[in-house]
Amino acid sequence: SRAKLFDEKTEVKTTFKDVAGLEGAKEEIQEIVEFLKTPEKYTVLGGKIPKGALLVGPPGTGKTLLAKAVAGEAKVPFFSLSGSDFVEMFVGVGASRVRDLFKQAKDKAPSIIFIDEIDAVGRARGKNNMSGGNDERENTLNQLLTEMDGFGTNTHVIVIAATNRADVLDKALMRAGRFDRQIYVDLPDIRERKEIFEVHLAPLKKVEGLDTEFLAKQTPGFSGADIANVCNEAALIAARNNKTAVDKQDFLDAVDRIVGGLEKKNKIVT
Ligand code: ATP
Numbered sequence: 001s002r003a004k005l006f007d008e009k010t011e012v013k014t015t016f017k018d019v020a021g022l023e024g025a026k027e028e029i030q031e032i033v034e035f036l037k038t039p040e041k042y043t044v045l046g047g048k049i050p051k052g053a054l055l056v057g058p059p060g061t062g063k064t065l066l067a068k069a070v071a072g073e074a075k076v077p078f079f080s081l082s083g084s085d086f087v088e089m090f091v092g093v094g095a096s097r098v099r100d101l102f103k104q105a106k107d108k109a110p111s112i113i114f115i116d117e118i119d120a121v122g123r124a125r126g127k128n129n130m131s132g133g134n135d136e137r138e139n140t141l142n143q144l145l146t147e148m149d150g151f152g153t154n155t156h157v158i159v160i161a162a163t164n165r166a167d168v169l170d171k172a173l174m175r176a177g178r179f180d181r182q183i184y185v186d187l188p189d190i191r192e193r194k195e196i197f198e199v200h201l202a203p204l205k206k207v208e209g210l211d212t213e214f215l216a217k218q219t220p221g222f223s224g225a226d227i228a229n230v231c232n233e234a235a236l237i238a239a240r241n242n243k244t245a246v247d248k249q250d251f252l253d254a255v256d257r258i259v260g261g262l263e264k265k266n267k268i269v270t
Contacts, residue, residue, distance in 0.1 A: 007080045008104065012072040019062055019069050020199045020224070021192025028183045029053065029070055032158055036074035036110045039156050051148050052159040052178050054118070056166045057185030060225025063162035066185065067114040070160065077111045079104060083120030086140050094121070094140030102147040102157070110156040115144075118161040124170045141170065148178050187223055190216045196224045200231035206246040214248075218255050226262070230254045 016026055035042055035049045042049055055063040064080075071078035079101055086094040105111045115121075121140045151157060161179055163169065173179050188196055193216035201210065219227060233254035238246040 007078075009068075009071070009078045009080075010108070012068055012075075012078045014065065014068040014072040016069050016073060018199065019065050020195035021188045022062060022066065022185060025055070025066060025183050025185050028181075029066060032160075033070055033073045036070075036076050036112070036156065036158060039110065039154070043154065048177075049156070050158065050181055051151070052161065053181040053183055054166065054169075054174070054179040055160060055162040055183050055185050056164070057162075058164050058187055058223060060223035061185045061187060062224045063185050064114070064116055065224070067112065067160040067162065071112045074110070074112075077105075077108045078114060079108075079111060080114040080116065083115060083117040083122065086121050086137060092136075092139070094136050095143035098140060098143040098147060102151070105157045106151065106155055110158075113157060113159045115159065115161040117163065118173070119163045119165040119168055122161075122163070122169045122173050124168060141173075145172060145178065187221065188227075190220075193219055193222060193227060196227045197231070200228045204231060204235050204246050205244070207248070210248060210251070215251055215255075218252065222258070226258055230258050233257055 019026060032050070032053060039049055055066060057063060067080075068078060081097070081101060086097070101113060105113050121137055121144065123137070148159060159179070161173075166182070174182075190213075194212045197212040197215050201212065215230075219230065222230070230251065231254075234246050234250040237253050237257075238250040241250075243250070
């Protein structure tokens with residue numbers, strides 16, 4: 001397909017306020033916000049600003065959200081693409097997309113490049129040739145490494161990548177001067193789930209005094225994306241029943257529905 005090369009957002013509205021929980025990850029990534037805001041402050045003693053950070057964690061835990069929030073906090077443009085877009089691409093297309101992406105990001109620096117699902121391109125080279133080889137994936141990965149090595153430390157483009165499979169990544173990606181910082185983004189604990197509910201309940205018309213702690217207790221193992229889904233589903237269930245406000249029962253019904261969906265998904269996988 002001739003889909004657009006990548007997404008570019010010059011004015012990102014997302015900030016750390018939109019990211020509930022993840023205190024440790026936010027604290028670590030705050031450093032990148034500072035680098036992007038005042039690079040001069042950090043290079044004055046000869047230090048080099050990092051080029052990349054890798055966000056590692058299960059699906060739906062807020063990795064994309066966090067990367068976007070870094071751009072929003074630092075007020076820099078956000079360029080993003082997904083590793084899975086490169087699968088089954090014609091020869092040369094992946095590498096040229098990577099080249100274009102870095103060129104645009106450099107033109108707009110300071111800026112952020114976000115690569116979701118980097119494992120789709122960043123799998124260890126020469127190990128995934130069961131399907132008759134995937135040279136284009138390797139070309140794309142090589143181009144990515146070349147670009148990261150090629151830009152000087154005063155380019156002020158920081159590449160943030162996300163994966164839930166850090167174990168399969170080519171070690172070359174983690175070398176110094178590439179994705180040498182790794183930040184873990186875990187499933188939320190009960191206190192974090194409460195906070196995520198608070199974020200996603202805010203825009204809903206709901207009954208007074210909804211107990212978010214109770215909702216957090218009902219949702220062990222849920223990711224932030226699952227919780228966002230519960231809140232949306234609850235509002236739809238309430239509306240279907242012609243209610244004027246979402247109530248506790250709607251949330252419980254929504255949780256049941258999401259749990260059902262998760263079980264089905266797991267059955268297919270295993
Ligand atoms: P994937 O690995 O599947 O790409 P991800 O880790 O990048 O997932 P996001 O795309 O950032 O996850 O999360 C999806 C949605 O779930 C977000 O847009 C947001 O609505 C909600 N969400 C996830 N985590 C959080 C969080 N910590 N706080 C608030 N909302 C969250």
